[in-house]
Amino acid sequence: MLWFDGAVSNDPRTGFDLRDRGLLLGDGLFETLAVANGRAFMLDAHLDRLLAGAAALNIPVDREALRRPVEDLTAALPEGGIIRLTLTRGAGPRGLRLPIHQQPTVFAAASAPWSPNPTAAEVRLATARIRRNSSSPTSRYKTLAYLDNVLAVQEALDQGADDALLLAVGGQVACTSAGNIFIIEGERLLTPSLDNGVLPGITRALVLNVLAPELGLIPQEVNLPKDSLFQADAVLLSKHPRSRADFERRASSGLSYDGGCSGGPLWRRAFALAQPLPFPW
Numbered sequence: 179m180l181w182f183d184g185a186v187s188n189d190p191r192t193g194f195d196l197r198d199r200g201l202l203l204g205d206g207l208f209e210t211l212a213v214a215n216g217r218a219f220m221l222d223a224h225l226d227r228l229l230a231g232a233a234a235l236n237i238p239v240d241r242e243a244l245r246r247p248v249e250d251l252t253a254a255l256p257e258g259g260i261i262r263l264t265l266t267r268g269a270g271p272r273g274l275r276l277p278i279h280q281q282p283t284v285f286a287a288a289s290a291p292w293s294p295n296p297t298a299a300e301v302r303l304a305t306a307r308i309r310r311n312s313s314s315p316t317s318r319y320k321t322l323a324y325l326d327n328v329l330a331v332q333e334a335l336d337q338g339a340d341d342a343l344l345l346a347v348g349g350q351v352a353c354t355s356a357g358n359i360f361i362i363e364g365e366r367l368l369t370p371s372l373d374n375g376v377l378p379g380i381t382r383a384l385v386l387n388v389l390a391p392e393l394g395l396i397p398q399e400v401n402l403p404k405d406s407l408f409q410a411d412a413v414l415l416s417k418h419p420r421s422r423a424d425f426e427r428r429a430s431s432g433l434s435y436d437g438g439c440s441g442g443p444l445w446r447r448a449f450a451l452a453q454p455l456p457f458p459w
Contacts, residue, residue, distance in 0.1 A: 181247035181286040186254050198283055200266025204323035207231045207265050214258040218248050223380045231319035237267050239282050247286035257291040301415060304339035306330035310352040310375025317375040331355040346374035351402040354415055358382040361410035367395040370402050381416040
């Protein structure tokens, strides 16, 4: 199901300007939202992040132009689903220079209903050769330039893993290919700081500001060495259908991790609190 030019359609074919800079240059932004019980989860937070990215990239767009496609698709998804909202700079002349007159393109696509199953199933991560660049807008904002993530996750899959662990240029833990990383050490819940090329995830903010305090955990944003993942009481991944990390021995470190952190009281409390959410954190 698609939203384009003000209308919802089940036909994936639609008129699209082949000069669009989002298509040719990855010049744009996107957000992915879960829909459940007739609402898009944390819609305002997603729109805030998208608008912040648009302002940073100098893409003129107003909030209502972004809200409408999400609300229209949400109304068309009575059983819930996932919506991807995309904003591009629009068509432009050949070259890299920003167009003098910009006409941004907004469209959205919805996928089939998704029922999350938050369990302590094992997730295998392999360390990617690609590093996160903290100075790049592609790390700070959710841009259409996702080739690093595409190649990183394929590298992990080729090694028999489920997802990629991406490190910062300095070697600190950054994130997975599609989400944030948290570790539990005693009463502390730690996550890599944004200075390590980490995307400011919506779920990340929810965990730090709401979930961790409600669980009696002390949230902290820190520089995490890779070894800390193997020494943690628990490793949590956001935006992943499974929530326990098991790191491949061959992930360029020579370290192994037996995944023996699942099933404890912290896990049970975390899953109990996350259960009402339309996606796992």
